[in-house]
Amino acid sequence: MKHTGFSALGRRTAAPPIAWLMKMTLDHPNLISLAAGFTDNETLPVKETRALFDRILGSARTGQSALQYGTTAGEAELRTRTVRRLQAQDGSAPGAGPATEYSPERLLVTNGSQQMLYILTEALCDPGDLVLLEDPTYFVYLGIAQSHGLRCRGIRMTPEGLDVAHLEQVLTRLQQEGDLSRVKLLYLVSYHQNPTGITTSLERKRAALDVLRHFERAAGHPIYLLEDAAYRELQAGNDPVPVSALTLKGGAERVLYTSTFSKPFATGARVGFGLLPEAVFKIAVRIKANHDFGTASLLQQLLLAALRSGTYDRHLAVLRKRYACKADVMLGALRKHFPPPVRWIEPGGGLYVWTQLPPRLKTGVTSRVFQAALAHEVLYVPGELCYADDPTRRKPTHEMRLSFGGAPLAEIRQGIARLGAVLAELC
Amino acid sequence: MKHTGFSALGRRTAAPPIAWLMKMTLDHPNLISLAAGFTDNETLPVKETRALFDRILGSARTGQSALQYGTTAGEAELRTRTVRRLQAQDGSAPGAGPATEYSPERLLVTNGSQQMLYILTEALCDPGDLVLLEDPTYFVYLGIAQSHGLRCRGIRMTPEGLDVAHLEQVLTRLQQEGDLSRVKLLYLVSYHQNPTGITTSLERKRAALDVLRHFERAAGHPIYLLEDAAYRELQAGNDPVPVSALTLKGGAERVLYTSTFSKPFATGARVGFGLLPEAVFKIAVRIKANHDFGTASLLQQLLLAALRSGTYDRHLAVLRKRYACKADVMLGALRKHFPPPVRWIEPGGGLYVWTQLPPRLKTGVTSRVFQAALAHEVLYVPGELCYADDPTRRKPTHEMRLSFGGAPLAEIRQGIARLGAVLAELC
Numbered sequence: 103m104k105h106t107g108f109s110a111l112g113r114r115t116a117a118p119p120i121a122w123l124m125k126m127t128l129d130h131p132n133l134i135s136l137a138a139g140f141t142d143n144e145t146l147p148v149k150e151t152r153a154l155f156d157r158i159l160g161s162a163r164t165g166q167s168a169l170q171y172g173t174t175a176g177e178a179e180l181r182t183r184t185v186r187r188l189q190a191q192d193g194s195a196p197g198a199g200p201a202t203e204y205s206p207e208r209l210l211v212t213n214g215s216q217q218m219l220y221i222l223t224e225a226l227c228d229p230g231d232l233v234l235l236e237d238p239t240y241f242v243y244l245g246i247a248q249s250h251g252l253r254c255r256g257i258r259m260t261p262e263g264l265d266v267a268h269l270e271q272v273l274t275r276l277q278q279e280g281d282l283s284r285v286k287l288l289y290l291v292s293y294h295q296n297p298t299g300i301t302t303s304l305e306r307k308r309a310a311l312d313v314l315r316h317f318e319r320a321a322g323h324p325i326y327l328l329e330d331a332a333y334r335e336l337q338a339g340n341d342p343v344p345v346s347a348l349t350l351k352g353g354a355e356r357v358l359y360t361s362t363f364s365k366p367f368a369t370g371a372r373v374g375f376g377l378l379p380e381a382v383f384k385i386a387v388r389i390k391a392n393h394d395f396g397t398a399s400l401l402q403q404l405l406l407a408a409l410r411s412g413t414y415d416r417h418l419a420v421l422r423k424r425y426a427c428k429a430d431v432m433l434g435a436l437r438k439h440f441p442p443p444v445r446w447i448e449p450g451g452g453l454y455v456w457t458q459l460p461p462r463l464k465t466g467v468t469s470r471v472f473q474a475a476l477a478h479e480v481l482y483v484p485g486e487l488c489y490a491d492d493p494t495r496r497k498p499t500h501e502m503r504l505s506f507g508g509a510p511l512a513e514i515r516q517g518i519a520r521l522g523a524v525l526a527e528l529c
Numbered sequence: 530m531k532h533t534g535f536s537a538l539g540r541r542t543a544a545p546p547i548a549w550l551m552k553m554t555l556d557h558p559n560l561i562s563l564a565a566g567f568t569d570n571e572t573l574p575v576k577e578t579r580a581l582f583d584r585i586l587g588s589a590r591t592g593q594s595a596l597q598y599g600t601t602a603g604e605a606e607l608r609t610r611t612v613r614r615l616q617a618q619d620g621s622a623p624g625a626g627p628a629t630e631y632s633p634e635r636l637l638v639t640n641g642s643q644q645m646l647y648i649l650t651e652a653l654c655d656p657g658d659l660v661l662l663e664d665p666t667y668f669v670y671l672g673i674a675q676s677h678g679l680r681c682r683g684i685r686m687t688p689e690g691l692d693v694a695h696l697e698q699v700l701t702r703l704q705q706e707g708d709l710s711r712v713k714l715l716y717l718v719s720y721h722q723n724p725t726g727i728t729t730s731l732e733r734k735r736a737a738l739d740v741l742r743h744f745e746r747a748a749g750h751p752i753y754l755l756e757d758a759a760y761r762e763l764q765a766g767n768d769p770v771p772v773s774a775l776t777l778k779g780g781a782e783r784v785l786y787t788s789t790f791s792k793p794f795a796t797g798a799r800v801g802f803g804l805l806p807e808a809v810f811k812i813a814v815r816i817k818a819n820h821d822f823g824t825a826s827l828l829q830q831l832l833l834a835a836l837r838s839g840t841y842d843r844h845l846a847v848l849r850k851r852y853a854c855k856a857d858v859m860l861g862a863l864r865k866h867f868p869p870p871v872r873w874i875e876p877g878g879g880l881y882v883w884t885q886l887p888p889r890l891k892t893g894v895t896s897r898v899f900q901a902a903l904a905h906e907v908l909y910v911p912g913e914l915c916y917a918d919d920p921t922r923r924k925p926t927h928e929m930r931l932s933f934g935g936a937p938l939a940e941i942r943q944g945i946a947r948l949g950a951v952l953a954e955l956c
Contacts, residue, residue: 109654152582156583165576323533398640
């Protein structure tokens with residue numbers, strides 16, 4: 103055989119870091135994992151889900167509907183409720199007037215928001231196209247970009263979110279290089295970002311959308327703002343988070359809003375969604391038909407019942423408190439155990455604490471820090487995995503993503519203590 | 530804007546016939562649909578699923594596991610049980626000896642088998658590549674092929690399945706045209722095929738695999754046999770169906786075996802799988818990680834509990850009887866109401882009866898037959914939708930796929946009576 107027979111995509115698609123981290127966990131059964139983006143196990147709504155299924159499957163009518171095929175776009179009432187919920191979060195009450203952007207007709211239900219990100223990338227990007235993303239960003243999105251042969255440009259982050267001046271610089275440079283026509287989207291994890299925990303303010307989102315709109319004239323096609331709001335509902339305190347970019351002028355035409363019910367409710371029941379401009383929705387639903395012609399009705403009916411009964415919101419309140427507590431415990435342990443030159447960002451929500459070591463201390467998988475941590479049975483995500491392959495800047499190599507999502511409280515304390523001891527020795 | 534900004538895939542992906550058929554059903558609420566591939570509503574295991582969830586979610590341990598993320602490849606015990614089941618169906622008892630092809634390590638769980646078909650096509654096929662498929666074939670696979678810019682060649686069907694002599698002719702011709710290096714796979718719906726109901730014999734599968742192996746030397750890369758066994762468990766009688774192509778010499782290296790638990794259990798709980806050669810598995814699981822990093826644990830735990838408790842097999846026995854009865858009712862109605870020049874294939878299982886009209890009687894959506902059927906409130910799938918765009922032959926236009934899966938018995942009788950009246954008038 104001269105060739106493997108795989109497609110270009112098949113050959114490009116790399117093993118995801120997530121698989122490797124999983125293997126580490128299996129190989130070290132006593133490992134404390136502060137790496138996985140797992141959600142809190144103890145608060146998973148087991149009883150609640152049992153009660154909901156008991157009701158759904160307690161009648162032939164709703165039971166059969168939950169066990170039968172549905173439409174590709176998703177269950178009608180779930181789509182409507184999801185849009186109304188989003189509209190309420192964005193501050194415009196239902197019935198407040200014509201707001202075609204909040205239409206269930208443009209909402210597509212997917213297998214978690216991950217599938218939505220995949221489908222949108224497929225719909226918009228050819229190999230060699232450019233995507234702009236936060237530097238650092240969600241590493242599974244980097245896997246999608248890499249497998250599709252996309253070029254990436256990282257946009258710097260500040261404590262208030264995306265550095266819009268840098269976005270403008272990058273686009274200006276791409277224009278000068280004649281590459282603007284290949285720029286398809288800006289991927290922005292706008293709430294309690296994975297991995298930094300940073301929330302991008304509405305003003306930043308407005309400025310970013312304006313910049314994209316400015317450059318799209320020269321690009322010759324829309325440059326979309328892909329707003330990944332997966333962590334929106336997971337804020338730690340009660341302070342309201344910014345409204346979405348959908349509320350901005352032109353948002354309905356240029357914002358691809360994606361989010362999920364999985365992380366706030368149950369990650370074992372994967373239901374995500376996208377609210378999309380009409381033209382993009384039309385293509386995305388066709389691609390979804392080829393993927394699987396619709397997310398499992400059983401999961402959609404479960405989420406619908408959870409939303410309708412108030413179970414979802416009651417659970418969310420519990421979860422927010424739980425994560426706020428876990429974040430506090432992790433931050434307290436960091437203060438206690440990490441040596442002074444190490445810095446971190448206190449997140450307002452989400453599941454992660456982004457930690458910066460002195461630049462000479464590398465954190466990658468072959469580094470002394472990582473190997474010493476592993477020897478002490480604690481795992482983190484090396485920061486460099488969260489940076490795109492962007493040839494225009496050097497990849498930072500001295501950071502770590504710490505997750506307080508999955509580990510129990512005692513393990514968070516112990517894991518940070520062990521990591522702190524490793525760092526104190528190496529600092 | 531000069532361009533839409535969509536990718537080549539985005540621009541190519543057409544609206545699926547399934548969406549259009551769905552719209553017809555919504556527009557005509559009194560329509561009897563013999564078109565949809567829905568499964569029988571009355572026998573859906575509503576009570577059984579309730580009992581299974583009651584048990585799964587009745588303990589914190591199993592409940593949390595069902596509501597948490599899992600691994601990308603799928604739940605370990607489900608993978609093992611699925612492989613053992615397949616091994617038993619293929620006639621080799623577990624523990625009978627080394628049979629590396631039946632290894633859970635090579636089994637990937639997906640969102641129905643549709644997602645497996647999508648991922649395999651992504652992994653293997655570049656735009657312009659060639660796929661061989663039965664003529665006619667499963668129309669949603671045609672959607673995948675079309676969206677990926679693939680060229681298709683239809684291989685004729687006989688009552689015993691694939692016409693292997695024609696397969697050889699087609700490959701010889703492609704070799705002469707210098708196109709052999711673009712041929713990636715033969716897609717074969719091997720059991721109770723959608724749409725014809727034909728089962729391809731083991732001898733035919735053996736001969737087909739031999740032909741592929743012969744030509745792959747000249748192709749310079751593997752040419753896979755993609756065996757879609759979605760309807761394998763849905764046989765009408767008790768006669769055993771042929772074993773899978775995995776049992777053939779070289780099957781472990783060249784057969785991509787896909788199947789599903791959705792149709793035999795509940796289409797609202799989408800769990801399918803693929804048993805793949807090692808090299809293909811490796812790439813497929815990476816692509817799956819980018820799609821959604823794993824099928825919902827909740828659905829996997831449900832199917833696992835159904836298999837483990839015997840619920841799955843008990844339900845399957847009920848379902849087989851039910852479909853055998855529905856098939857009989859449809860065949861009886863066809864004999865009674867369809868005029869003599871119309872012929873059909875009596876299926877040994879599955880959900881479909883393939884019907885051939887006299888060639889002058891077109892069945893497409895603009896045809897007199899289709900329009901008259903619609904006027905009489907009955908819907909079928911025009912046969913031409915099941916034929917690939919293959920420039921080397923003319924597409925037949927005088928057939929229809931009739932499904933007895935979704936419609937209740939009375940509607941099957943009435944629908945066939947109405948269609949029969951339409952055909953009697955036009956014949």
